[in-house]
Amino acid sequence: MLEKETELQKKFWEIFSKQDRQKIEEFQTYMDKFAVNFNLYKDGNFIERSLPFDVVPRIISKQEFNKIEKGLQQRVHALNLFLEDLYTDAKIVKEGIIPEEFVHQAKGYLKEFKGFSPSKKIRTHINGIDLVKDTVNDEWVILEDNLRVPSGSSYPLSIRDTYRKIYPDFFEQLKIEPIKQYPSYIANAMNYVNCGGINVVLTPGRFNAAYYEHSYLAKKMDAQLVRAHELKVVDKKLYFKNYNGKLIRVGSVYRRLDDDFLDPTFFNPDSLIGVPGIIEAYLAGNVAIMNAIGNSVADDKGIYYFVPKMIKYYLGEEPILKNAPTYLPYFEEDMEYIFNNIEKLVIKDVAEAGGYGVLFGHTMTKLQLEDIKGIIKANPRRFIAQELIEFYDEQCYLNEELHERKADFRAYVVMGEDIKVWQCGLTRYAIEAGNYLVNSSQGGGFKDTWVMEL
């Protein structure tokens, strides 16, 4: 189902109808030439591939985006306060807003960091918040919060430059928000929390799925792109190993790897992509790591359920943006509802991401539904259930025809001295009609997102 056509969309189609469609191929040429890739591992093989791109942008009116912006600022503010509270005083738990047991059972909760406050008490530096627009209430709904290492921003950034070159008419004739400033938001946040030294982007290496993005952002932010063995910890301080053997102090690290791999002396001892001793430097307050260690607890889909309560608790405000209706089998009442309605719900594993661990009740057989009920009963903390949200499709120009595809929207919010919402985002569409999974790792494509006004 498509959203009712707006005046802004009409203007887009009016210009689109006058454009040379043959030039659409140039987007792919550009992505191939500059290796704008999101790599995949399939059957044990490393495949370098570009993300499928659709030329029809998602268009959001400036007025509508203003509400999204306020809602996201509010949400990220509350999430940051939650994480800081959780790892220090834990008032929200002591006051029973979130059950203590529920938090402590979260896979991403790291009790070793209890009592530690990171630089400037900022933990949620770079956030990817996934939203969809619900067809029933015609409003934006939050699907999940990604507060660890959200990826994807480099693709719309890269493609926008190309779009302007290939089809300048749109940008000459329409009032589209510029988006180039995003890397500077991250650079400013890094500078704000910097503990003295240079900024670096820590990548697992060129065989990582998002290596293109690591490299792109480092370049745009004027930060050094490094792998673990190019950093060294001496006396609880982190250093960059320069080509001439000199050690240069590092003050802030934008890490593109998960907590588990960050430091083999602290977390997974088998990690070859981590920096030995970096946690010691972090805990000594000598380096900022963004996003903060331990954020994974807030990525937990079970904790997501409590975000509206966090907003009320910390900010004394009503949430501007709603969550999707969610049930926790952890609560008996919810378990009963889930079991009675499982065929119309979506079941999610709380610790999974990227579209993995998602089951749609309506596509499962009776036997499968009984099986999953048994699994949920045995481990209720591991799952959440959500009402299946009918979200709007987007028009996609595929094989020279318009098709409708489910599409979500990842908004990027950067927290430094203030909270900035990027006037763009990653619109991801499902590669097949009727599919609700739009994730890049599930083969989904992307579109540019235009925040526009008349």
Next chain:
Amino acid sequence: MEHLITANVATSLYWLGRYIERIESSLVHIIAAYDKIIDVKKDAGVELYKKFNIDIEYTDALDFLHVAILGDHTANLTTISGFARENATISRNHINTEIFGEIIALHALFQNLSKSKIDIDYKVVDNAQSLISEIWGELSKRKHKKFSDYFIKLGKVVEETDFCFRFNENETHTNNVINDVYTVLEILSTGDKPDRTYLQTKMGHQEVMDAIHQQIQSVIIE
């Protein structure tokens, strides 16, 4: 001001310069041999590849191009361009975007030949040479000049030195190229200046290359 670049990236840039120069110099010799094979000297290609310590066989001039570009040997240009691409990928945030794009295009040009059934002819060589000219052209633009470019330049002149010896270039030319190597090393060096005494001694191919590698190891410290 301290120039920030990791040893790994510096090494990748150096090898990138070497591989691109190796492809360019090889193409110059390949096209010269190709011309001779047509009607002057049938085994010009065999003689050329002996300089790389490689034995090749071919039936005619076009087949020689095929063997030179795609043949099963260590000087296969598709493989070398793949190495260049890999080093460019590792060091891409220190490379001008246009240069990176040309390197990807160069590899794609050779790789597509191995995948398709298109006959290889002189146009492939022309296209590859044009792409390489664009790479060197972008690098020489003063407005884009970056410190990290000197590592590419170092690789380029070291590879040129190697070719000078392999193809017995005259001594003055060879010494000029070696001089360029040491000039770049001086720019990159933050410690003791590189020792230029090599010029006073008549060193052979391997000795010169070893001396250069030793100097590089004192500039790029792993």
